[in-house]
Amino acid sequence: MRKLDPRTKLLLLVVINVVMMTGKITGIFVPVRIVFALIPFVLMMRETWFRGSFIYFFLYLYVFFLERYTLQDIHPVLLIILLFTTGLFSRFLAGVMMAYYLMKTTTVSEFVTAMERMHVPKAIVIPFAVMFRFFPTLKEEWQDVKNAMKMRGIGLAGRNPLDVLEYVMVPILMSVSKIADELSAASMTKCLSVEGKRTHIAKIGFSFLDAILVLCAAAGLFAHIFLGGVIAT
Amino acid sequence: MKKYEVKDLINIGIYTALHFLCIFIVAMIGFIPQTFAFAGILEGFLGAIPFMIFLTKAKKFGMITIMGVLLGLITFLMGRPWPCLVIGLAAGLITDLVWMKADFKKIKYGPLCCGLMMLWLAGMGLPLFFGYRDSYLANLEEGYGKEYVEVIRSLTPDWMFFGSIIIGVIGGFLGGLFAKRILRKHFAKANLVE
Amino acid sequence: MITFSNINFQYKNNRTDKGNLIDINLTIEDGELILLTGESGCGKTTFTRLINGLAPNYYPGTVTGELLLDGENIIGKSVAELGKTVGSVFQNPRSQFFNVDTDSELAFAAENIAMDPKEILSRMDEVTEELDLKDLRGRSIFELSGGEKQRIACGSVAVMHPKVIVLDEPSSNLDSESIEKLKCVLKKWKEQGKTIVIAEHRLFFLKDLADRLVVMKDGRITNIYDRAEMNDLSGSLKAMGIRPLDEPALVIKRSNEGIRDYIRIEHFKYSYDRKTIALLIDKMLLPGGQVVAIVGQNGAGKSTFLKCLCGIYKTRKDKILLNNNRWKRKARSKDCYMVFQDVNHQLFTESVLDELIIGMDDTLTESEKKEKALDILDRFGIKDKAEDHPMALSGGQKQRVAIASSVAAGRDIILMDEPTSGMDELNMMRLSAELRRLKELGKTIYVVTHDYEFINECCDSVIRINCI
Numbered sequence: 001m002r003k004l005d006p007r008t009k010l011l012l013l014v015v016i017n018v019v020m021m022t023g024k025i026t027g028i029f030v031p032v033r034i035v036f037a038l039i040p041f042v043l044m045m046r047e048t049w050f051r052g053s054f055i056y057f058f059l060y061l062y063v064f065f066l067e068r069y070t071l072q073d074i075h076p077v078l079l080i081i082l083l084f085t086t087g088l089f090s091r092f093l094a095g096v097m098m099a100y101y102l103m104k105t106t107t108v109s110e111f112v113t114a115m116e117r118m119h120v121p122k123a124i125v126i127p128f129a130v131m132f133r134f135f136p137t138l139k140e141e142w143q144d145v146k147n148a149m150k151m152r153g154i155g156l157a158g159r160n161p162l163d164v165l166e167y168v169m170v171p172i173l174m175s176v177s178k179i180a181d182e183l184s185a186a187s188m189t190k191c192l193s194v195e196g197k198r199t200h201i202a203k204i205g206f207s208f209l210d211a212i213l214v215l216c217a218a219a220g221l222f223a224h225i226f227l228g229g230v231i232a233t
Numbered sequence: 234m235k236k237y238e239v240k241d242l243i244n245i246g247i248y249t250a251l252h253f254l255c256i257f258i259v260a261m262i263g264f265i266p267q268t269f270a271f272a273g274i275l276e277g278f279l280g281a282i283p284f285m286i287f288l289t290k291a292k293k294f295g296m297i298t299i300m301g302v303l304l305g306l307i308t309f310l311m312g313r314p315w316p317c318l319v320i321g322l323a324a325g326l327i328t329d330l331v332w333m334k335a336d337f338k339k340i341k342y343g344p345l346c347c348g349l350m351m352l353w354l355a356g357m358g359l360p361l362f363f364g365y366r367d368s369y370l371a372n373l374e375e376g377y378g379k380e381y382v383e384v385i386r387s388l389t390p391d392w393m394f395f396g397s398i399i400i401g402v403i404g405g406f407l408g409g410l411f412a413k414r415i416l417r418k419h420f421a422k423a424n425l426v427e
Numbered sequence: 428m429i430t431f432s433n434i435n436f437q438y439k440n441n442r443t444d445k446g447n448l449i450d451i452n453l454t455i456e457d458g459e460l461i462l463l464t465g466e467s468g469c470g471k472t473t474f475t476r477l478i479n480g481l482a483p484n485y486y487p488g489t490v491t492g493e494l495l496l497d498g499e500n501i502i503g504k505s506v507a508e509l510g511k512t513v514g515s516v517f518q519n520p521r522s523q524f525f526n527v528d529t530d531s532e533l534a535f536a537a538e539n540i541a542m543d544p545k546e547i548l549s550r551m552d553e554v555t556e557e558l559d560l561k562d563l564r565g566r567s568i569f570e571l572s573g574g575e576k577q578r579i580a581c582g583s584v585a586v587m588h589p590k591v592i593v594l595d596e597p598s599s600n601l602d603s604e605s606i607e608k609l610k611c612v613l614k615k616w617k618e619q620g621k622t623i624v625i626a627e628h629r630l631f632f633l634k635d636l637a638d639r640l641v642v643m644k645d646g647r648i649t650n651i652y653d654r655a656e657m658n659d660l661s662g663s664l665k666a667m668g669i670r671p672l673d674e675p676a677l678v679i680k681r682s683n684e685g686i687r688d689y690i691r692i693e694h695f696k697y698s699y700d701r702k703t704i705a706l707l708i709d710k711m712l713l714p715g716g717q718v719v720a721i722v723g724q725n726g727a728g729k730s731t732f733l734k735c736l737c738g739i740y741k742t743r744k745d746k747i748l749l750n751n752n753r754w755k756r757k758a759r760s761k762d763c764y765m766v767f768q769d770v771n772h773q774l775f776t777e778s779v780l781d782e783l784i785i786g787m788d789d790t791l792t793e794s795e796k797k798e799k800a801l802d803i804l805d806r807f808g809i810k811d812k813a814e815d816h817p818m819a820l821s822g823g824q825k826q827r828v829a830i831a832s833s834v835a836a837g838r839d840i841i842l843m844d845e846p847t848s849g850m851d852e853l854n855m856m857r858l859s860a861e862l863r864r865l866k867e868l869g870k871t872i873y874v875v876t877h878d879y880e881f882i883n884e885c886c887d888s889v890i891r892i893n894c895i
Contacts, residue, residue, distance in 0.1 A: 010310070013310055014309065014310055014312065016312070017310065017311050017312025017313075018312040019312075020312065021311070021312040021313070022312060022313075022314070092261075095311065095312060099310075107526065107527060107528045107530070107531045108525065108526045108527055108528070108531055109526060109528075109531035109534065109535070109538070110531075122242075123237060123242060123295075123299055124299065124302060124303070124306075126239070126242040126243070126246065127242050127243070127245040127246035127249060127299060127300075127303055128246065128303060128306070129246065129525075130242070130243050130245075130246025130247055130250075130525075131246045131247070131249050131250040131253075131303065132527075133246075133525065133526065133527050134246060134247050134250040134251075135250060135254070136527065136569050137521065138250060138251065138254060140521070140569075141772075144767070144769070144772040145772050145775075147734070147739045147767075147772075148767065148772045148773035148775075150738075150739055150760070151737060151738075151739055151760065151763075151764065151765050151773070152764075152773065152785075152786055152832075152836070153760070153761070153786070153836075154785070154786075162411065165279075165282075165411075166415060166775070167775045167776075168775075169282055169415065170415060170419050170775045171771060171772050171773075171774070171775045172251075173282070173283065173286055173415070173420075174419070174420075174423075174425070174771065174818055175771055175772065176247060176248075176251060176283075176286075177286065177425065178522070178771075179247070179521065179522040180240075180243060180244050180247045180248075180290075181240075182517065182519055182522035182523065183243055183247075183522045183523070183525070184239055184240035184243045184244070184485070185481050185485055185486075185517075186515070186517055186522065186523040186524070186525070187239055187243065187525050188239050188240075188481070188484075188485060188506040188507060188510070189479050189480075189481065189506055189509075189510050189513070189514075189515040190510060190525065190535055190536035190539060190583070191507045191510040191511065191536050191539040191540050191587075192239050192507065192525065192535075192539050193239065193505075193507045193539065194236065194237050194238065194239060194242065196539075196541070197541045198538050198539055198541055199537075199538050199541045199542060199543065199544050199547070200538060200544065201530075201531075201534045201538065201544045201547050201548055201551075202531070239507075240485070418777045419777055419816060419818070422777060422778075422815075422816040422819065423816040423817075423818035423819040424440075424442065424819055425818065
C-alpha cells in the first residue's frame with residue numbers, strides 16, 4: 001500500500017480544521033462537512049484501524065445529528081451545556097483524528113524530508129521534528145508520574161491545588177530537562193548539525209490518491225472561500 | 234549573534250511541545266462560553282511553567298522567536314485564520330527582545346516574559362472576533378438558535394479580544410511567578426540551573 | 428590508535444570532583460576492546476565522553492594534555508566531526524533516539540553527513556544481516572523492549588562504519604538474554620577490527636572479549652590488567668568495590684525462615700491493550716516476611732506484576748488473599764509501596780525530609796512527624812542530607828530516600844523494580860544490607876531483578892515468571 005505524502009496529510013489537516021472550526025454548518029456546507037469528516041475515517045480504515053475508525057464514525061454521526069436536528073427548541077441553559085459537548089466534538093473530532101493519523105503514519109524522517117522539500121529552514125525543521133517525536137515521550141512521562149502519585153496515595157482531595165500542580169510538574173520538568181540534555185548529546189554524536197546538507201532515505205512523493213485528496217481539499221477550500229462558507233469578510 | 238547549536242534547537246522543540254500540551258488541555262474547557270475568561274487565566278498560568286524553564290535554556294537571541302513561529306504554525310494547522318502565524322511570530326519576537334534586555338538570565342524579568350509570550354494565544358481566539366465574528370455568529374444562529382448566540386455575543390464583543398489577550402498575559406505572569414518559585418525551590422536547590 | 432597523554436579534565440559546573448579526570452595516560456591499540464570500570468563517579472563516563480567529543484564540547488570543562496586519535500589531537504574537534512569515526516551507545520534507551528521508528532534511526536547518522544541514499548540503504552541491509560536486526564526493522568521505537576532498543580542503538584552506530592565505538596553502561600537495563608545478544612554484537616565488531624571502549628559495572632559478559640580491564644578510582648587509573656591477569660582476579664575485585672568477572676551461579680536457599688504470612692493469588696491477568704496479555708498468573712503463593720526475588724525474561728510481565736500487586740494497574744476478577752482474607756486493590760495500595768526503576772518520578776518535594784513527611788500518618792503532629800522522619804533517615808545513613816533536594820543526590824541515595832519514605836508511610840510490603848541496574852558493587856552491597864535489615868524489622872520485600880549476585884546476597888526465595 002502506497003503511503004500518502006506528508007504534505008498531503010498536512011494540507012488535509014489544515015483544510016479539515018478550517019472547514020470544521022470556522023466553517024458554516026448549514027446549506028451546502030452540510031455535505032462539505034460530511035465529506036471532510038469522512039476523510040479521516042477512510043484513511044484510518046485504509047490503515048485497518050477498524051476499532052478506532054468505527055468509534056470515530058459513530059461518535060461523529062451521533063454529535064452531527066444531535067447538533068443538526070435535535071438541539072433546536074430547548075431551554076437555553078440545557079442547550080448550552082449540550083452544545084458544549086456536541087460542539088466540541090463536531091469541531092475538534094475530525095481534526096484531532098486527522099492529527100492522530102498524521103502522527104501515527106508519518107515517521108520523523110518522512111516529516112523532515114517533506115519540510116525540507118518545502119524549503120523550510122533547518123532552524124524550524126529540527127525543533128518541529130523533535131516536537132513531533134516528543135509527544136509520545138511526554139505521554140510515557142505523564143503515566144509514570146501519575147502512577148507514582150497513585151502509589152503514594154497523593155490525590156487531589158484535601159490539598160492545595162497549587163501543591164498538587166507542583167508535585168505533578170516538578171518530576172515531569174526535571175525528567176524532561178534531563179531527556180533534552182541526553183537527546184542533544186546523542187544527536188550530536190550522530191552528526192546532527194545546524195548547518196550542512198542532509199540526504200534522505202525516506203521516499204515521499206505524490207500518488208493518485210494524493211491527487212484526489214488534494215483536489216478534495218482544494219474544492220473544500222474553494223467552497224469555503226467563494227461560496228460564502230468563510231467567516232472572514 | 235551567536236550561532237544556534239543542536240542543543241538549542243532540541244530544547245526549543247521539547248519545550249514547545251510541553252508548553253503547547255499544557256495549554257491544549259485547558260483550551261478544551263475554554264469552549265464553554267462562560268468559562269472563557271477563566272480558561273484564559275488558566276491557560277496562561279499552566280503554559281508559563283514549562284516556558285519559564287525554557288527561558289533558563291534560551292541564552293541566544295531568536296530561540297524564543299522560533300518557538301513563537303512554531304506555535305503560530307500549530308495554531309494554523311488547527312484551522313485558525315492565517316494572521317495567527319503573524320501573531321505567533323510577533324509574540325515570540327517581543328518576548329525575545331525583553332529577555333535580551335534581561336541579558337538572557339535575569340530571572341526577575343521571567344514572569345514578564347511568560348506573560349508576553351502568551352500573546353500568541355490571541356491567534357487561537359481569532360475566529361471569535363472582528364469580521365470573523367459577525368458572520369460566524371450569524372451562521373451559528375441558523376444552527377443553534379438565538380439564545381446561544383446571544384450568550385456568545387454578550388461575552389465576546391470586540392473589546393473582549395483585547396480583554397482576552399490581557400487575561401492570557403495576566404495568567405502567564407502569575408504562572409511565571411509560580412514557576413519562579415519552582416525554579417528557586419527545586420531547580421536551583423538541586424543545582425540544575427545557575 | 429587512541430593515546431591519552433597527561434589528560435586532566437575538570438567539569439565546569441560541578442561542585443564536587445565527581446567524574447573529573449586526573450593524569451590519565453593510556454594507549455589503546457587498534458582493534459582492542461577496553462573495559463573501564465570503577466565506582467560510580469570515578470570518571471569512566473568522562474573518559475568515553477572525551478573520545479566522542481561530548482567533553483568538553485557539550486559538557487563544558489577545562490582539559491589539559493593531549494588526546495590523539497591516529498596521531499591527530501582531537502580535543503576541540505566538534506562532536507559531529509568526530510561522529511564520522513567514533514560511534515556512541517548510551518545508557519538510557521528513552522533519550523538516545525531522535526526518531527520514532529527503527530529504520531529512520533538506523534539511517535539517521537548517515538543522512539546527517541549527506542551520504543548517498545543508495546549507499547545508506549545497502550549499509551542498513553548489511554548491518555541488519557550482521558547484527559541480526561531483521562525482526563526489529565520497520566517498528567516503532569516506543570514498542571521495543573530495553574534490550575531491543577539497545578540493539579537498534581548499536582545498529583545505528585554500525586551503519587556509519589566507525590573505527591572506534593564507545594559504550595557507556597550499555598547493559599544497565601538489560602536482562603541476561605539481551606546481554607547475551609549485546610555480547611554477540613560486540614564480538615562481531617571485535618572480529619571486524621573495531622576499537623571498542625566500554626564503561627560498565629557488570630563485567631561478566633565481557634570477560635571473554637575484553638583485552639584489558641582498566642580500573643579507575645577518583646578520576647585516576649589505578650590498575651590495568653591484561654587477559655592473563657584478569658583470570659586470576661576473582662578474589663581481589665570485591666575488595667576494590669568492583670563487580671565480579673564471573674557471573675555468580677544463582678544459589679537457591681529455599682529457607683522458610685521468617686515466613687509469616689502467605690499471599691495467595693488466583694487468576695491475575697492484565698493487558699495494556701485488547702490484543703496482548705502482559706501478565707497471566709493462574710495460581711501463585713507468595714511468602715511474606717522475606718526478601719523474595721522475582722526473575723524472568725524481559726517481557727515476561729515482572730514489572731507489570733508488581734504494578735498490579737500494588738494496585739497501580741487494575742486487574743479484573745482477580746482473587747487475592749492475604750492469610751485467607753480477601754485483599755482488595757484499595758487495601759493493597761495502602762499496604763504496598765513500590766520503588767520504581769527510574770526513581771526520579773516518585774520524588775517530588777523540595778527536601779529529603781519533606782519527602783518522608785508527606786506520606787506520614789496524618790494523626791501525628793508536625794514535630795512528631797519531623798522527629799520520626801529524622802530518625803528513619805538516620806537509620807538509612809542519610810540524615811545529613813535531610814535538607815537537601817532529592818534530585819541533588821546520587822542514584823543510590825535517591826533510592827534510599829524512596830525506601831525510607833515507604834518506611835515513613837508505614838507500608839509493610841515494599842516492591843522494587845530492578846533496584847541494582849547501573850549500580851556499582853558498593854551500592855549494591857549497601858542495598859542488600861538495607862533489605863536484610865528491613866526484613867528484620869518485619870517488612871516484606873518483593874524485588875524484580877536480573878542481578879544474581881544481588882539475589883545471592885540478600886534474597887530468601889526466588890520466583891520465576893515465564894513468558895506466556
